[in-house]
Amino acid sequence: MTDSTKALDYVEAHLDDSLDRLFALMRVPSVSTDPAYAEQCQRAASLLSDELTGLGFAARVAQTPGHPMVVAHHDGPADGNAPHILFYGHYDVQPVDPIALWRRDPFDPVIETRGDGAKQIVGRGASDDKGQLRTFVEACRAWKETAGALPCKVTILFEGEEESGSKSLEPFLHANAEELKADFALICDTLMWDTETPGLTIGLRGMAAGEVTIRAASRDLHSGLYGGAARNPIQLLCSILGEMKDADGRVTLAGFYDGVPELDPVVRGSWDALGFDAGAFLGDIGLSVPAGERGHDVLEQIWSRPTAEVNGIWGGYTGEGFKTVIPAEAHAKVSFRLTGAQDPARVWASFEEHVRSRLPADCSVAFTGRGPGSPAVSVSSDSPPLEATQAALDAEWGKAALIGCGGGIPVVTSISKILGMDTVLVGFALTDDNIHSPNEKYDLKSFHKGIRSWVRILAKIGEMAKMPA
Structure with a gap:
């Protein structure tokens, strides 16, 4: 010794x-x-x-x-x-x-x-x-x-x-x-x-992240002249992003959970012994209801489960006052926190397919700003x-x-x-x-x-x- x-x-x-x-x-x-x-x-x-x-x-x-x-x-x-x-x-x-x-x-x-x-x-x-x-x-x-x-x-x-x-x-x-x-x-x-x-x-946790841009009309449109007939890319993008999770908080992308392990019982016991107060954790930021996957407690959600998050979204007129337009483009920044053996490239490819499969024929999409990502x-x-x-x-x-x-x-x-x-x-x-x-x-x-x-x-x-x- x-x-x-x-x-x-x-x-x-x-x-x-x-x-x-x-x-x-x-x-x-x-x-x-x-x-x-x-x-x-x-x-x-x-x-x-x-x-x-x-x-x-x-x-x-x-x-x-x-x-x-x-x-x-x-x-x-x-x-x-x-x-x-x-x-x-x-x-x-x-x-x-x-x-x-x-x-x-x-x-x-x-x-x-x-x-x-x-x-x-x-x-x-x-x-x-x-x-x-x-x-x-x-x-x-x-x-x-x-x-x-x-x-x-x-x-x-x-x-x-x-x-x-x-x-x-x-x-x-x-x-x-x-x-x-x-x-x-x-x-x-x-x-x-x-x-x-x-x-x-x-x-x-690892990371896969990038930007998505959906384009509809060839220019911004007057909402009185074109509203109802013309596709609104902001609404379309919000709908597509909203479908990334189901009602139980589970990510719906194809193959997303491939390589995600179950929590080791030894680790689970160690975490249980910490006395983590989920109510206080969320209460400190003015929240009270956990929003992640049902069936997984807050500590699991932040330490051992993967996520799909919209980090920013924009389009149309956002200045002072009001401008009644249907924008030509809508944009979002999206990131995924990864666990286990999840592959950043495969996760991002699944996200791209999720978007493309829901895109109307007269709309287009571009994906930019994605780095190589990092595994967990x-x-x-x-x-x-x-x-x-x-x-x-x-x-x-x-x-x-x-x-x-x-x-x-x-x-x-x-x-x-x-x-x-x-x-x-x-x-x-x-x-x-x-x-x-x-x-x-x-x-x-x-x-x-x-x-x-x-x-x-x-x-x-x-x-x-x-x-x-």
């Missing part, structure tokens, strides 16, 4: 030093979307690379057409029998606008005490993702300072464009696939279930890496929750597609961390126990047998 006692003691004795290093990184305004901060992104990458080099990693700043990556490697135990992990994080941050809503300089981090006595780290990047990635780096430091080595082989990849579209990520993964391949990946850029329960995210990502509840991580979190927190995520994290899909690796997602952020908003914060407890959690996770991974090639 790998003894983590000394490393955990080190974390306790050096928490202030860990905070100093976090604050130094947060003071670098590494806003990736604004070219004016390009030098600051380079500075943040260099700071991290230099620090990892000082910890015994073979680290470098890898340039890309955009902002640089930080890549670092550290060997595991001498016997080479421990797994090899890839840890991913991102050092770039969101812009700070609107600056007037911040209580202080966003790049001058500070610890504030809330009314309930809890302390929180406040500043841009506190939670997303500088505070999160530093929990892992500080855990590596604790192991190096107390044991002289890490319990397993570690590769680190820190990205600098996550907040601006990750344009360089997939080309970089392709170009450096052999160097970056490991037994599995670990990411700390997700949420806890609550302040006492860290989350292990085992499902991310799932981690088996009984995978050895997940079980090891859960055991470590249980030891530190008393419990950990297997949770889903209604959205997607593109890097997880990229790692799976390009590197052929599963990812374990561990989160210590909270829903009230003001991520992407003014006064972003990260609870000091999340930072402190996050470091301790990674110390334990590395120990548990070190006890695993090396995974077969």
Whole structure:
């Protein structure tokens, strides 16, 4: 058994030093979307690379057409029998606008005490993702300072464009696939279930999305002269979109549910134990009646079931006053959240067929703006890496929750597609961390126990047998 006692003691004795290093990184305004901060992104990458080099990693700043990556490697135990992990994080941050809503300089981090006595780290990047990635780096430091080595082989990849579209990520993964391949990946850029329960995210929904335009008459028409005789494309589009779901909330597209799995009973039991309050969840947004598939509760609907949504619809005259026209065109933006083995291309093709099959002979349709989409990502509840991580979190927190995520994290899909690796997602952020908003914060407890959690996770991974090639 790998003894983590000394490393955990080190974390306790050096928490202030860990905070100093976090604050130094947060003071670098590494806003990736604004070219004016390009030098600051380079500075943040260099700071991290230099620090990892000082910890015994073979680290470098890898340039890309955009902002640089930080890549670092550290060997595991001498016997080479421990797994090899890839840890991913991102050092770039969101812009700070609107600056007037911040209580202080966003790049001058500070610890504030809330009314309930809890302390929180406040500043841009506190939670997303500088505070999160530093929990892992500080855990590596604790192991190096107390044991002289890490319990397993570690590769680190820190990205600098996550907040601006990750344009360089997939080309970089392709170009450096052999160097970056490991037994599995670990990411700390997700949420806890609550302040006492860290989350292990085992499902991310995929996406297929695009625009549809229906055209009827050759021009906009006077509704008094043509009303009743001429087809109204807005009404037609609304009717076609309305038929995407039946009265029970089930999507009617042909083959839509192909590849959608039933919920794992182990996961179902874990979710039941969370005490989720569907009434409060909907009540917070002024609703009370669940609108998804009948027979599936709210938590299932947002974490493990696919969706069909109309995200925007327009046509005709929408300005001030009134203009009595029958428009020539109507438009909508449509998206599908996907689960299991649903194929984004097949789902979108089924949507196109749904529209075309309902189109009158004298109307036409165009589909635009569709990207390649992304499949859902799932981690088996009984995978050895997940079980090891859960055991470590249980030891530190008393419990950990297997949770889903209604959205997607593109890097997880990229790692799976390009590197052929599963990812374990561990989160210590909270829903009230003001991520992407003014006064972003990260609870000091999340930072402190996050470091301790990674110390334990590395120990548990070190006890695993090396995974077969």
